[in-house]
Amino acid sequence: xxxxxxxxxxxxxxxxxxxxxxxxxxxxxxxxxxxxxxxxxxxxxxxxxxxxxxxxxxxxxxxxxxxxxxxxxxxxxxxxxxxxxxxxxxxxxxxxxxxxxxxxxxxxxxxxxxxxxxxxxxxxxxxxxxxxxxxxxxxxxxxxxxxxxxxxxxxxxxxxxxxxxxxxxxxxxxxxxxxxxxxxxxxxxxxxxxxxxxxxxxxxxxxxxxxxxxxxxxxxxxxxxxxxxxxxxxxxxxxxxxxxxxxxxxxxxxxxxxxxxxxxxxxxxxxxxxxxxxxxxxxxxxxxxxxxxxxxxxxxxxxxxxxxxxxxx
Amino acid sequence: xxxxxxxxxxxxxxxxxxxxxxxxxxxxxxxxxxxxxxxxxxxxxxxxxxxxxxxxxxxxxxxxxxxxxxxxxxxxxxxxxxxxxxxxxxxxxxxxxxxxxxxxxxxxxxxxxxxxxxxxxxxxxxxxxxxxxxxxxxxxxxxxxxxxxxxxxxxxxxxxxxxxxxxxxxxxxxxxxxxxxxxxxxxxxxxxxxxxxxxxxxxxxxxxxxxxxxxxxxxxxxxxxxxxxxxxxxxxxxxxxxxxxxxxxxxxxxxxxxxxxxxxxxxxxxxxxxxxxxxxxxxxxxxxxxxxxxxxxxxxxxxxxxxxxxxxxxxxxxxxxxxxxxxxxxxxxxxxxxxxxxxxxxxxxxxxxxxxxxxxxxxxxxxxxxxxxxxxxxxxxxxxxxxxxxxxxxxxxxxxxxxxxxxxxxxxxxxxxxxxxxxxxxxx
Amino acid sequence: xxxxxxxxxxxxxxxxxxxxxxxxxxxxxxxxxxxxxxxxxxxxxxxxxxxxxxxxxxxxxxxxxxxxxxxxxxxxxxxxxxxxxxxxxxxxxxxxxxxxxxxxxxxxxxxxxxxxxxxxxxxxxxxxxxxxxxxxxxxxxxxxxxxxxxxxxxxxxxxxxxxxxxxxxxxxxxxxxxxxxx
Numbered sequence: 001x002x003x004x005x006x007x008x009x010x011x012x013x014x015x016x017x018x019x020x021x022x023x024x025x026x027x028x029x030x031x032x033x034x035x036x037x038x039x040x041x042x043x044x045x046x047x048x049x050x051x052x053x054x055x056x057x058x059x060x061x062x063x064x065x066x067x068x069x070x071x072x073x074x075x076x077x078x079x080x081x082x083x084x085x086x087x088x089x090x091x092x093x094x095x096x097x098x099x100x101x102x103x104x105x106x107x108x109x110x111x112x113x114x115x116x117x118x119x120x121x122x123x124x125x126x127x128x129x130x131x132x133x134x135x136x137x138x139x140x141x142x143x144x145x146x147x148x149x150x151x152x153x154x155x156x157x158x159x160x161x162x163x164x165x166x167x168x169x170x171x172x173x174x175x176x177x178x179x180x181x182x183x184x185x186x187x188x189x190x191x192x193x194x195x196x197x198x199x200x201x202x203x204x205x206x207x208x209x210x211x212x213x214x215x216x217x218x219x220x221x222x223x224x225x226x227x228x229x230x231x232x233x234x235x236x237x238x239x240x241x242x243x244x245x246x247x248x249x250x251x252x253x254x255x256x257x258x259x260x261x262x263x264x265x266x267x268x269x270x271x272x273x274x275x276x277x278x279x280x281x282x283x284x285x286x287x288x289x290x291x292x293x294x295x296x297x298x299x300x301x302x303x304x305x306x307x308x309x310x311x312x313x
Numbered sequence: 314x315x316x317x318x319x320x321x322x323x324x325x326x327x328x329x330x331x332x333x334x335x336x337x338x339x340x341x342x343x344x345x346x347x348x349x350x351x352x353x354x355x356x357x358x359x360x361x362x363x364x365x366x367x368x369x370x371x372x373x374x375x376x377x378x379x380x381x382x383x384x385x386x387x388x389x390x391x392x393x394x395x396x397x398x399x400x401x402x403x404x405x406x407x408x409x410x411x412x413x414x415x416x417x418x419x420x421x422x423x424x425x426x427x428x429x430x431x432x433x434x435x436x437x438x439x440x441x442x443x444x445x446x447x448x449x450x451x452x453x454x455x456x457x458x459x460x461x462x463x464x465x466x467x468x469x470x471x472x473x474x475x476x477x478x479x480x481x482x483x484x485x486x487x488x489x490x491x492x493x494x495x496x497x498x499x500x501x502x503x504x505x506x507x508x509x510x511x512x513x514x515x516x517x518x519x520x521x522x523x524x525x526x527x528x529x530x531x532x533x534x535x536x537x538x539x540x541x542x543x544x545x546x547x548x549x550x551x552x553x554x555x556x557x558x559x560x561x562x563x564x565x566x567x568x569x570x571x572x573x574x575x576x577x578x579x580x581x582x583x584x585x586x587x588x589x590x591x592x593x594x595x596x597x598x599x600x601x602x603x604x605x606x607x608x609x610x611x612x613x614x615x616x617x618x619x620x621x622x623x624x625x626x627x628x629x630x631x632x633x634x635x636x637x638x639x640x641x642x643x644x645x646x647x648x649x650x651x652x653x654x655x656x657x658x659x660x661x662x663x664x665x666x667x668x669x670x671x672x673x674x675x676x677x678x679x680x681x682x683x684x685x686x687x688x689x690x691x692x693x694x695x696x697x698x699x700x701x702x703x704x705x706x707x708x709x710x711x712x713x714x715x716x717x718x719x720x721x722x723x724x725x726x727x728x729x730x731x732x733x734x735x736x737x738x739x740x741x
Numbered sequence: 742x743x744x745x746x747x748x749x750x751x752x753x754x755x756x757x758x759x760x761x762x763x764x765x766x767x768x769x770x771x772x773x774x775x776x777x778x779x780x781x782x783x784x785x786x787x788x789x790x791x792x793x794x795x796x797x798x799x800x801x802x803x804x805x806x807x808x809x810x811x812x813x814x815x816x817x818x819x820x821x822x823x824x825x826x827x828x829x830x831x832x833x834x835x836x837x838x839x840x841x842x843x844x845x846x847x848x849x850x851x852x853x854x855x856x857x858x859x860x861x862x863x864x865x866x867x868x869x870x871x872x873x874x875x876x877x878x879x880x881x882x883x884x885x886x887x888x889x890x891x892x893x894x895x896x897x898x899x900x901x902x903x904x905x906x907x908x909x910x911x912x913x914x915x916x917x918x919x920x921x922x923x
Contacts, residue, residue, distance in 0.1 A: 002824050012511075021825070028811060028830040037864045040814040070814070091627045111629035112513045113583030132631070133513030169513060196516070197507035300828065304819040 003301040007119040007126040010135035011176035019177060023145050025297035026290070032069060033292060043072035043303055049102040050076040051093070051118075052129070053109040058264060058288060059129050059139070063106050066295035072103075072303075090114060094121040103303060107131075125302045133167045138298065139263050140173030142291040144181070146283050147218055149290070150259050154181035160206075160213050160254075161185065163222030163244060163271055164193040164233075170263045174220060175201050188212030189244060192233045209243065209250050216254045220261045221246050224271045237270060247273035251281065261287060314730060315339045317352050321360030321691060323681050326367065326663040336365060338687045341730035345683050360691060363724060366663050367679035368400030368688025372670035373464070373489070373543055373567060373615035374640060376402070376432065379420060380409025385620040385708045387421065390640070391430035392741050393618075393707035395733040397640040398723025400688040401431040403674055406442070406458075407465035413437035413448040415456035422457050430728065433459040433674060438477045438488060444468045447477045454484045459674045462489035464543055469495060471528060478538035487541040487565070487673055492525035492550070493591065502631055504577040504592040512580060514630060517592050519547040526550045530557040530564050541673055542566040544617050546591040548601030555610040565673050567613040568602050570646040571637050571713070579713060585626045585633035586713040589619070603656050612669040616643045620709020638709030642700055644692060646714065648721025652694075666690075691725035693736075698722055706741060747904075750895060751916035756876065756907075759892030760789070763874050764796035766890050771841055774801050776869065778837060780808040782846040782858050783829055788909035789876060790845035808833035810844070815857035831861065838866035843890075847905040849875040852886035877916060879903050 003021060011019070032040060048067040050060050060076065067074045077097075079087065088096075090109075094117075097105055104125045107115045112132030119126040130136040144154070151157055159178050165171045165187045178185050179202040187194060188206045199205060206212030213219060224240060234240045251258065260272075260282040268274055276282060318336040323346060325331070335350035336343060376390035385393075387404070394402050404421060406412030412421065418434045425432035436453030438461045440446045450461055461481050468474040468490075481488045498521040503509050505516025526542055530553065533540035542554060545566045554566050571589060576596050579587045587593060605611040619636025626633050647666070651657040657665070667679035667690070677686050700717045702710040726734035734741050751759070771777055774797060781790030787809050794807050809832040813819075816826065844858055855873060862868060874890035879897045895903065895918070902919045906912075 025825075025828050028814075028828045031830050031832075032814075035865060040864065041860065042814040042819060089624065089628055091624065109629065111631040113630045116583045117629065131513075135513070167513075172511075172513060195510035196505060198510050200507050201511070297828075300814070301825060304822070304825060 007115075008137055008298055008302065009115050009119060009126065009128045011137050011140050011173045011180070012135065014137070014177070016180055019141070019144070019181065022141055022294065022297050022301060023148055025301060026145050026293040029296035029300070030290065030293035032296070033289065038069050039071060040069065041071045042300060043067065043070040046072045046103045046303055047101070048072045048074045048104045048106065048299070049097060049100070050074065050129070051079070051097070051105055051107045052076070053079050053107075053114070054130070056108055056130075058291070059108065062288070062291045063129060063295050066292050066299055069292070070296055070299055072299070090117060091121065094118050097124065098122045104299065127298060127302070130169050133169050133172070135173045136169040137173050138291065138295055139170050140177045141298070142287055142294045143174055143220060143261055143263070144177050145290045145294050146261060146287050147259065150283065151217060154178060154183040157183040157218065158216040159183050159185050159218040159220065160188050160216040161220045161222065162188045162209075162213070162246060164224050164228060165189050165198065165222070166193045166195045167225060167228065168222050170220075171222060175203055179203070186212055186216070190234055190240070193228070210253055213250055214253045216258060218259045218261065219246060219254060221272050223263060223265065224267060226267065241270050245271055245273060246276050248275060251276060259283060264288070316356040316358060317350060318365055318689070318691070319352065319357050319359050321363045321365035322659075323365045324367070324659050324663045325681060326660050326668045327680060329660050331364070331659050336681060336689070338727070338730050341687055343681060343683060343685050343687045346681055358725070362693065362695060364659055364692045364694060365681065366659075366690040366692060367667040367681050368726070368728065369398050369644070369666040369690045370670040370674070370676060370679065371399045371402040371616050371618065371640065371643070372613055372674055374402050374404055374618035375407065375620065375636070376404040377620060378408065378424060379417065383622055383708070387424035387432055388428045389706060389708050390618070390620075391425070391428040391432060393640040393705065395430065395726040395728065396706055396723070396741055397642070398644040398690040398692065398726055399640065400690060400726060400728045401433060401671075401676060403433045403435050403459060405462060405464045406435050406437040407463075411437045411442045412458070413440050413442065413453070415449075415452045418453055418456040418458050430733070433457075433676065435460045435462050435464070435489065437461070438463040438481070439468060439473060442466050444470060444473060447473070447480055450477075450481050450484060454486055458486070459676070460487045460489050460541070462491065462543070464489060464491045467491055467493040467495050467525060471532065474529065475532050475536060478532055478536040478540065482536055482538035485539070486675070487539045489541045489543050490525070490529045491543050492522050492529060494521045494524045497521035497524065501592070502588060503580045504594050506577060506595050508577040508580055512583075514580070519549050519594070519598070522547050522591055523549040523553060526553050530554070530562050533564055534560070534562045538563065540564045544569050544572065544591055544615070545602065545605070545611060546572050546594050546598060548598045551601045551605035551610055555605065555608070558610065565612040565669070566605075566610065567615040567670075568606065568611050569615060569617045570639060570643045573599065573602060573614070574646045574650045575713060583630050584713055585628065585630055586637065586711045586715075588630060588633050588635055589637050590635040603651070606651070606657060606665065607661075612665070613673065614643070614647055614665045615670065616640055618707070618709070620707050621711045623710055626711045636711065637713065638705065638707050638711045640707055641705050642712060642714050642719070644690075645698070645719035645722045648692065648694065649719040653720060687727055687730040689725070689727040690723055692721055693724045694721050696720065696722045696724065747917045747919055749915055749917050751893060753914035756892070756914045756916070759876060760792050761796055763890045763892060764793050764800060767793070767843055767872075767874065768797060768800060770872070770889065774803045774805050776839065776841050777843065778806040778808060778835065778840045779843050779845055780810050780833060780862070782844060782854065783809060783811045784910060785847035785905055785907055786845045788907045789847060793845060793874065806835045808835070810858055810861055812854060812857040812861050815861045817853060817857065831865075833865055836866055837862065837868045839869050841870050841872070842868040843872045843874050845874045847876050847907075848903050849873070849878045849888050849891075850881055852882045852884035855886050856884050876905060877903055
C-alpha cells in the first residue's frame with residue numbers, strides 16, 4: 001500500500017483505502033504508547049514544526065508527542081490570531097519555515113483554507129490541525145479510530161453529531177470520513193447552527209433531539225462556543241442545554257450501548273451533563289490517547305516511503 | 314488621419330443588424346458606412362471575419378487613483394481598458410480620498426486628459442462615503458461626475474438614501490446603488506449555500522442583496538429618481554428588477570462578466586482571486602442572470618474592475634480584499650460564455666456593452682453611422698488565447714481566469730478616431 | 742530473462758528436525774528454561790518461535806513466555822522504500838528485563854533485521870542476554886552479527902533468494918532457493 005500524498009489537508013480528499021491504512025497503522029502506534037520507553041527511532045533526524053494561529057493545548061501537545069514518540073525533533077511557533085492582520089503575512093511565514101528546512105508543518109489557523117495555501121507555498125509536508133470551520137482531519141480520524149475500536153467497523157452504524165454544526169470543522173471532517181466508510185450520519189442541532197444545504201453531504205438533519213438521537217450507535221457531542229449566544233444564534237445557554245445538552249434523559253433514546261464522544265475541551269454541564277461525561281458510555285479520555293496514535297500513524301505514513309521528489313500531491 | 318475599416322461585420326444595435334460593411338473614419342468622426350467603399354489612396358485596415366462594434370463602455374470600474382496607485386492608476390487603468398476593448402470607462406468614487414468633492418473629480422479628469430482616454434468620474438453619494446449625509450451632488454455634477462454612487466459601501470440608512478435620490482434626481486444623473494445589507498452580509502466572504510457549508514467559510518446570503526434591491530427601487534419609485542443597480546448577482550434581484558420595470562420604476566441594472574462565468578464552486582480552490590463582492594453565486598442564480606440579460610431586465614455588462622496588489626491577495630481567504638481585475642478579460646469571457654453559446658447575439662452584446670451603458674451615463678451615443686463619433690471596438694471571434702495575468706497591463710493581476718482559454722478577443726480599439734489599441738500593430 | 746529455477750533445500754521433515762535440534766541447543770546453552778523467553782520477529786519468525794516453544798514444552802514440561810516483535814519502525818531503509826511497510830503490533834505482554842531473550846527469525850542474511858530487532862528489544866526493557874535462532878543462515882552479513890542457533894547453513898550468491906514457506910502462513914513447510922530476476 002502506498003500513501004502517496006504530500007499533505008493531509010482534509011478528509012474530503014482521503015480515499016477509503018487511505019483512511020483504513022491510517023487507522024490500521026494507528027493500532028501498533030497505540031501499543032508504543034503503553035511502553036515504558038515511548039520512543040522509536042523511525043523519524044530520527046526529521047523536524048516537525050507546529051504553527052498554531054489559534055490557542056490549543058491538546059491538539060498541539062498531541063502532535064508534538066506523536067512526533068517525539070517517533071523520534072522526530074519538534075519546534076513550535078505560536079502566533080496570536082489578533083496579530084495576524086498586523087504581523088507577518090502567512091506568505092512570509094511560509095518563506096521563513098521553508099528556509100528552516102522543516103520536514104513537516106502542522107498548522108492550525110482560524111481561516112479556512114490557510115493550510116491549503118501553505119501547502120502550495122512550501123515543499124515541506126503540511127498537516128491541517130484545524131482550519132476555521134472547514135476541516136480538522138486528525139480529530140475525525142481519532143474519532144473514527146475510537147468508533148472502530150468500540151464498534152468493530154462503520155458499515156450501517158448510525159452516528160449523530162450534536163450541536164453547532166455551522167462553525168464546526170470537527171463536524172465536517174467527521175461527515176466526510178464517516179459517510180465514506182458507510183456510516184449513516186445525522187446532524188442534530190438548532191436551525192441557526194446548521195448550515196444550508198448540508199444534506200448534500202449525505203447527512204440527515206434533525207432539529208428535534210428525540211428524533212435525531214433515536215437508535216443511534218454513536219453520539220459525537222460538539223463543543224458549543226459560548227460567544228455564539230451573543231450573536232443571537234441561540235437565545236441562552238440555559239435553553240441550549242435544555243434542548244441539545246446531552247443528559248441521561250436524551251441518552252435513553254439511543255441504543256443501549258451508545259458510544260459518546262466529545263472533541264474537548266468540554267463545557268461541563270452545558271453541551272454534556274457531568275454524569276454522561278463521566279459515565280460508562282463516554283470515551284472522551286480514550287479519544288485523547290487515540291489522537292496521539294492516529295497522529296503518529298499519519299506522521300509515519302507521510303514521512304516514510306519514498307523520496308519527497310517522487311511524491312505527488 | 315483618414316482610414317478605412319474594410320469588410321468587417323458592422324454591428325448596429327439600433328437597426329438590429331450585423332452586416333459586412335466598410336467604415337470610413339476621418340479625424341474623430343465616422344464619415345461613411347457602406348459596402349465596397351472606394352479605398353484608393355486610403356490606409357486600409359482589413360477586418361475580414363472580425364466584428365466591428367460601436368465602442369464599448371465600462372460603466373463600472375475602480376481605477377484607484379487618487380490614493381491607491383500601487384493597485385492601479387488612471388494611466389494604467391486606461392491602458393488596460395483600451396486593451397480590453399473599451400472606448401470609455403466610468404470610475405467609481407471610492408478612492409482615497411473619496412470623490413466627494415469637485416477637487417477629486419477635477420483631478421481624475423486631469424489625469425484622464427493626461428492619459429488621453431475618456432474616464433468619466435462617478436461622484437460619491439454621501440460625504441466621505443459614510444452613508445450619513447448627501448454629498449454636494451450639484452457641484453460634483455458640475456465638475457464632471459456622470460453619476461453618483463457610494464459603490465463599495467452600502468447606504469444602510471434608508472432615509473439618507475431617500476434624500477440622495479430625491480436631491481440627485483434634479484440633475485438627471487443615475488444614482489448607482491451597491492445593494493448590500495451589511496447586517497445580513499456581516500463578515501461573510503462568499504456566497505451562502507452548499508459551498509460555504511462545505512468550506513466552512515462565512516456566507517453572504519442572497520437576501521443581503523435582495524433586501525436592498527427591493528428597498529432602493531421602492532425609494533426610487535417614491536422619489537422619481539433614476540436608479541441603477543450595480544453588479545446584480547442573484548435570481549431574486551433579477552425577479553425584483555423585472556417586476557419594478559413592469560411597474561414603471563426608473564431602474565436599470567448591470568451584471569459583471571465574473572458573475573456570468575463563475576459560480577461559488579470556484580471558491581473550492583481557496584483562490585482568493587474568487588473573492589469578490591457581491592460573491593460568486595450559485596448555478597441557479599447564474600441561469601437567472603442569463604435570463605435577465607436576454608429579456609432586458611439587465612441592461613448592461615460592466616466589469617467592476619477592482620485591481621489589488623499581489624501581496625494583498627496572496628493571503629488567507631478571510632483576510633484578502635474583495636475584487637477581480639476584469640478590464641482585460643471581460644470581452645472574451647462574455648464572447649466565449651454567452652455569444653458562442655448563443656445566449657447573447659452580437660447585436661445584444663452591443664446593447665449591453667456599448668449602447669445601454671452610454672445611455673445610462675448620458676455619454677455620446679454609441680452607433681456606427683456617418684457623422685457619429687468614431688468610437689469602435691473590433692472583436693476577432695476566431696482568435697483563441699489563453700488568459701495570462703502576467704501579460705495584463707493593469708497593475709491588478711488578481712484574476713480567477715488565469716489560464717482560461719477564450720475566444721473572441723478585442724483586436725482593435727478606436728477612441729474618437731484614434732487607434733488606441735491594435736493587436737496586429739502591437740500598439741497600446 | 743531465463744525462467745526462475747527453484748531448488749528445494751528443506752522439506753517439512755527437515756524443518757521439523759532442525760527446530761527440534763535448535764530447541765535442545767537452546768535448553769543446553771541456557772541450562773534449562775529459567776528466565777528464558779522466545780520472541781519471534783514478524784512475520785515468519787513468529788510461527789517458528791511458537792513451534793520452538795512447543796518443542797521446549799515437550800522436552801522440559803514447562804511453558805516459556807512467547808512474544809512477537811514488529812521491527813518496521815526500526816528499519817534503516819524506511820526513507821528509501823517507495824512503499825509503506827505495514828506497521829503491525831509488537832506483542833510482548835511481559836517484561837523482558839533480566840530475561841534471557843531468544844530472538845527467532847527465518848533467514849539471517851545482512852543482519853540488518855536483527856540489528857533493528859535488538860534496538861526494538863532494548864526499548865522494551867533490559868534483557869540479561871539476547872541470543873539469536875534462525876532457520877537458515879545464508880551468509881553475506883553487512884553487520885557484525887552472528888546466530889547462536891542455526892537450522893541450516895546455506896551458502897548462496899547475492900543473486901539468489903531464499904524462500905521460507907511455513908504451514909501457518911503459506912500452507913506448507915519448505916525452503917527453496919530462487920534465482921532472482923535481474
